[in-house]
Amino acid sequence: MVPLKDISHLLRMAAVFLVGLILFVVLRGAFLPKSFGKYGHYRGDALAEITARPIAYAGHQTCESCHPDVADSKAHGAHVQVNCESCHGPLAKHADDPTNLRPEKPDITHLCVRCHSENIAKPQGFPQVDAKEHSGGQLCDTCHHPHSPHFSEGAKK
Amino acid sequence: MNLSRRQLLYLLPAAAAAWEFVLAGTPEAAPTYHSAEHWWGMLLDVTKCIGCGGCVRACALENDVPDGYFRTWVERYHVDDFHIESPVVDSPGGAKEGFPQSTLTGGKNFFVPKFCNHCVDSPCTQVCPVGATFHTADGVVLVDQNYCVGCRYCIQACPYGCRYFHPTKNVADKCTLCYHRIVKGLTTACCESCPTGARQLADLKDPKDPIHTFLKTHSVQVLKPHLATGAKNFYNGLDGSVR
Numbered sequence: 001m002v003p004l005k006d007i008s009h010l011l012r013m014a015a016v017f018l019v020g021l022i023l024f025v026v027l028r029g030a031f032l033p034k035s036f037g038k039y040g041h042y043r044g045d046a047l048a049e050i051t052a053r054p055i056a057y058a059g060h061q062t063c064e065s066c067h068p069d070v071a072d073s074k075a076h077g078a079h080v081q082v083n084c085e086s087c088h089g090p091l092a093k094h095a096d097d098p099t100n101l102r103p104e105k106p107d108i109t110h111l112c113v114r115c116h117s118e119n120i121a122k123p124q125g126f127p128q129v130d131a132k133e134h135s136g137g138q139l140c141d142t143c144h145h146p147h148s149p150h151f152s153e154g155a156k157k
Numbered sequence: 158m159n160l161s162r163r164q165l166l167y168l169l170p171a172a173a174a175a176w177e178f179v180l181a182g183t184p185e186a187a188p189t190y191h192s193a194e195h196w197w198g199m200l201l202d203v204t205k206c207i208g209c210g211g212c213v214r215a216c217a218l219e220n221d222v223p224d225g226y227f228r229t230w231v232e233r234y235h236v237d238d239f240h241i242e243s244p245v246v247d248s249p250g251g252a253k254e255g256f257p258q259s260t261l262t263g264g265k266n267f268f269v270p271k272f273c274n275h276c277v278d279s280p281c282t283q284v285c286p287v288g289a290t291f292h293t294a295d296g297v298v299l300v301d302q303n304y305c306v307g308c309r310y311c312i313q314a315c316p317y318g319c320r321y322f323h324p325t326k327n328v329a330d331k332c333t334l335c336y337h338r339i340v341k342g343l344t345t346a347c348c349e350s351c352p353t354g355a356r357q358l359a360d361l362k363d364p365k366d367p368i369h370t371f372l373k374t375h376s377v378q379v380l381k382p383h384l385a386t387g388a389k390n391f392y393n394g395l396d397g398s399v400r
Contacts, residue, residue, distance in 0.1 A: 033304070036288070039293075039294065040291060040292070041288045041291065042288045042289070042290075042291035042301055042304075043288070043289075043301050043303070043304050046291075046299070046301035046303065046304065047293065047299075049301075049303065050299055050301075050333060050336050050337060051336060051337050051340050052337070053220075053337035054337075055219070055337065055338055055341070055343065056218050056219045056346065057215065057218075057219055057338075057343075057346045057349045057350065059343045059344070059349060060349070079352075081352070081353070081354050082352040083349055083350065083351075083352075085215075085349060085350060086211055086349070086350045086351070086352045087352075089218070090215070090218050090219065090346075114209045114210070114211070114255050115207055115209045115211075115352055117255075117258070118258060119207075119208060119256055119258055119259065120258065120259045120261070120262070120266045121208060121233045121234070121235075121256065121259060121266035121267050121268050122207045122208065122268075123204055123205060123206075123207065123267075126207055126353075
């Protein structure tokens with residue numbers, strides 16, 4: 001067996017690599033968040049932080065648990081698939097504290113036309129009107145009940 | 158430990174196979190919500206969208222999206238018979254206040270709601286240098302805003318333009334598919350507020366979800382399928398001119 005000669009330069013290089021490796025492992029341990037890699041290549045605690053966010057929209061199931069009368073009046077009208085907070089806005093805070101936090105009534109002058117003003121790109125058959133021409137300046141809820149709007153003959157759903 | 162060469166050769170492929178599972182991680186232990194039991198996507202019915210912008214407003218209110226930035230927005234397309242490859246597209250203010258009547262007449266006109274496609278092979282996740290954007294076990298792409306360094310690489314990488322740089326937090330921000338809502342069994346804010354049902358959250362791992370029947374009976378597309386991002390926003394009635 002040939003004895004190893006002149007290997008001191010190799011040993012020095014190996015020492016440098018070893019120091020580098022130890023430094024890398026130590027720094028990685030110091031800087032990498034503890035939960036990193038718990039579920040995948042990311043900080044596991046981030047999931048809990050993201051899901052901890054409070055909700056703003058309570059969801060129509062929550063609304064209907066206290067307001068079944070409104071759900072009933074909606075049930076057979078053309079607005080059956082329009083969820084409560086679609087018009088009334090986010091009301092999770094009201095659902096948490098129903099007596100103290102009363103929601104404001106939506107502003108009819110702006111609310112209805114958001115969906116029902118005429119637009120060339122709207123699907124054919126969706127009820128749309130030129131509000132001024134249609135009502136002559138009267139508010140929509142003079143003739144239509146928002147929870148169950150009536151339709152004149154010939155109008156499509 | 159003494160390993161023979163033969164034993165090592167047996168071990169190496171096994172270790173390589175196991176490494177896949179190490180990288181994939183294990184789903185989190187939550188008491189009621191088990192992420193491995195869900196696979197979220199969304200159904201967007203272009204034939205039902207009326208461009209009211211309800212989704213844009215709801216998203217901003219639910220998620221504190223700063224003014225002038227959008228996690229979701231609605232585009233209006235005008236496709237001329239002679240230029241079907243070059244549609245005229247507008248989205249005034251992201252359609253947060255809906256659309257004024259179009260100045261263009263004739264042609265084909267329709268609305269297309271857009272937001273993060275929560276791609277299975279998302280380019281944004283692939284380019285993140287620090288692992289601040291990631292896939293959850295239930296198919297949602299999220300940003301860890303406490304870990305993001307704000308390099309903006311992901312914003313450039315998203316072929317759908319669904320990410321933006323948050324002006325005050327100075328990190329990348331995007332649609333979370335209302336992750337804080339869906340783990341509680343609620344639908345997203347945009348779906349909750351959509352008056353026509355043009356947007357419907359879908360759980361592809363739930364055999365009772367109506368998405369399965371819908372996908373079997375309709376011609377459904379995803380955006381930019383040639384990019385093979387594995388987009389999970391399924392569009393019904395999507396015109397070929399939509400990019």
